Amino acid sequence: MKTLLIAAVLGSLLFLAGGCSSGYDGNGVQELSRYPIMRATGYAIISRQPGPTGDDRILQAMRASKLDAYRELSEQVFGQQLIANTDLRDNIQTDNELRARTAGIIKGARVIRSYPLNNTYVTELELDSRLIYDLYKMRGAL
Numbered sequence: 789m790k791t792l793l794i795a796a797v798l799g800s801l802l803f804l805a806g807g808c809s810s811g812y813d814g815n816g817v818q819e820l821s822r823y824p825i826m827r828a829t830g831y832a833i834i835s836r837q838p839g840p841t842g843d844d845r846i847l848q849a850m851r852a853s854k855l856d857a858y859r860e861l862s863e864q865v866f867g868q869q870l871i872a873n874t875d876l877r878d879n880i881q882t883d884n885e886l887r888a889r890t891a892g893i894i895k896g897a898r899v900i901r902s903y904p905l906n907n908t909y910v911t912e913l914e915l916d917s918r919l920i921y922d923l924y925k926m927r928g929a930l
Contacts, residue, residue: 823918826864827900830857830911834904849909850902857913858894865915866892896920 832852837845868888875883896919900912 828860
């Protein structure tokens with residue numbers, strides 16, 4: 789299961805890198821001449837966080853902004869699943885719903901910056917696709 793997930797991540801990264809190929813290794817996996825670095829930013833409103841004190845709310849906003857950044861990174865790597873539903877009655881729209889979700893495992897991302905900005909907490913992440921390729925090779929999958 790993990791090998792399949794890592795292969796999916798590498799496949800996504802190879803697709804993102806496009807024509808940056810340098811050849812295939814002995815196992816049929818294409819090694820790139822350059823590896824993209826993906827960046828994501830997460831946000832959380834401090835005053836909307838639960839907690840009895842301001843420090844508690846800041847801590848919660850730090851966590852929430854980090855999770856939001858990971859969600860954005862997951863969308864970049866794995867994409868989004870969109871589910872749309874529109875209901876009509878007598879040719880009149882009665883309901884319109886759009887849901888989005890993403891799922892995947894992000895390994896190797898690192899926090900670049902994490903800081904408050906007015907009433908918002910911001911976390912910036914970075915994922916070097918070369919690291920993913922190297923991790924994949926170390927596990928013996930290549």
